[in-house]
Amino acid sequence: MTERLSVQIDERNDAFTNAVKDQLLKALPQVGTASLEWLVREHYQFSFANKTLLQKAVDCTKKLADKGVSTELQRNVDEEDGHAPMYKKGMLEAGTDMDERVEFAPTTRFLADVDALCAPDPSRALGSLYATETAAIFEHEVFYEICKEICDRRGFTYDGSLIKRFHDIHLEDGIEQGHKDGLAAFVDLGPDAADGDGDPIDMAEVRKGAMDAIAIMQVWWNALLEKTLTGPGVTAA
Helix, strand or coil: CCCCHHHHHHHHHHHHHHHHHHHHHHHHHHCCHHHHHHHHHHHHHHHHHHHHHHHHHHHHHCCECCCHHHHHHHHHHHHHCCHHHHHHHHHHHCCCCCCCCCCCHHHHHHHHHHHHHCCCCHHHHHHHHHHHHHHHHHHHHHHHHHHHHHHHHHCCCCCCCHHHHHHHHHCCCCHHHHHHHHHHHHHHHHHHCCCCCCECCCHHHHHHHHHHHHHHHHHHHHHHHHHHHCCCCCCCC
């Protein structure tokens, strides 16, 4: 029996995200606070851009015969409304100003590369967004711990804080899992999803979009880890 495409994508995603998570969380006590703040600011750039990227994919996937894809992506856009400002405010309350950032070229390239996957091919956009929404679960798990570490070092109470609530919305309340599951249905149904007017879902392009997105995320995370784990304030384990 052929493994569902969503499962194949998940396996590739998990191999990359589990390795990053293991390396970063093991090193967390040795990383300086300034480096952790830097990492949070870079992740915030993705959070800030996410609605625009999703909306581009919404518009692109309207070309598909199955209008459920664009409807599901629009639901994701609507659920993300206000989350980036919440992230920014929550970290400011904890003493980290997101605006105190110098551009990091790998993040700029990463966002441009993801943007390019969101159009013009709707099947590729579906695969790309499935991959990034899946990786978002791992990101919130990691940054939950990073933000907690920053708060603990500053004597700022994490429990009950806005920044903890920001991560809890995406994890405990199931927003990211819901986004993943909602898109998985279309990733696995493929061309049989609908017979309406428009393009059928091209499984080869869905796969390509997902794998391209994962490769782009790997490059970005390698750059983030290199700078974070070799930056100022890192101590020996």
